[in-house]
Amino acid sequence: MAHAIDMSAIEQALNGFTIPPQPEILQHIQQQLDAPEPNIKRIAALINLDIGIAGFTLKVVNSSFFGLRQKITSVEHACKFLGVSRVLKLVRSVLLRFTLAEGRDDRFSLKLWSSALQTANIAMTLAKHFNFAQDIQDDCYSLGLFHNAGIALIHQQTSQYEQIMQRGLLAQQGYSEIEEQHFHTCHEVLGFLIAESWGLTPQLCNVIAYHHSPALMLESDSELEKQLFALLKLAEHFSGESRQLFDINLDPEWEQFKSPMLEVLEIELLQLPELAELLHRQHISTVYSV
Incomplete structure (x- = not known):
């Protein structure tokens, strides 16, 4: 853990x-x-x-x-x-x-939920492809939807969230560092609390709490937590989450930790285009579509 x-x-x-x-x-x-x-x-x-x-x-x-x-x-x-x-x-x-999303139809809220749905569908489809149990497939869908729920809460407090995050990420700051500096909280902690209060499993709550802490998650004693985490990060990569949300192509977490994350799933970097093609056949777009 x-x-x-x-x-x-x-x-x-x-x-x-x-x-x-x-x-x-x-x-x-x-x-x-x-x-x-x-x-x-x-x-x-x-x-x-x-x-x-x-x-x-x-x-x-x-x-x-x-x-x-x-x-x-x-x-x-x-x-x-x-x-x-x-x-x-x-x-x-x-x-x-x-x-x-109640009462909010602004551009960023729509992007946030569109991104969450895409990540959820990718994570669930990959879990099915990797022959994970049905419960884990379903959990991957929930993980994709809930992992950035804390962002919605912060965005409700300020319309400048997107611009602040974009500037910080381009300056090579981490998500939590930027949020703590400007909002005195971070979406991982808020997401953990939402997931816990809505009855998600302890493993899902823990992955949400640390999904921007790859070094910690990859050292987890729970094989299930590591698998859920790796699936989530792979789904984020395929969806191009940072580009969708903040119009940037930087993903330092993926670049630094992609090898150990793929190792958890027992796949290699060369297999990613093949997995992207699998997703495309399911009518799910990825960064490999462009």
Whole structure:
């Protein structure tokens, strides 16, 4: 395990920030899942209470990742197809997107969620290709969506976030260094708190907390944490995350640590174009598309 989060520093990091609580709909779905015999119809009805959540659920299940021959047109059918535990993970991710983006339709917020969705799809598709268990595939999707959730909170406090980060990254500062200097917190800590409060696994929370600390994560005693971390960083690389968010082509973390991260996944640098082609066949764009 990477070093435990210093909870004494959390209160300082949270100054001025409010972690979005789990919405009531998610709590009701969790109650259904905890029941001896979860009621699929009830779960579908809960999802259908919000047209945005219902629509997004159908969009995900009809994505190329699942490779369905016929489109699923009802949430109830989607729940039966996915299974109740996967529905909870999916809805949790969907609700996070709507909760943190509520009332915000500015350009950077749209870029942030577009980037998160792309990273999530890439991470999940790669996990499937590497024959990871279904639970890990689902966790990779959640990791892709949640890993930058803390950025949304900081951006809510200042419209200058994108410009400040761009200048700092071009000056070869690290993410946390820039954020601590200007905002007295960092998106890794905020993301950890969001993930923890929304019930993600300890491994996912830990990876989110340290996803800009490659040296620490690669020394983790948990093989699962290292695999999740390596998959996330590979997905970030394929998506061109720094270019999407801040219009820069620098990715010093990848350049410095790509060899040990790829070693965790037991692949070589020469295989990346082949993996990119796999993603393209799934209609997922990558930096190799350009």
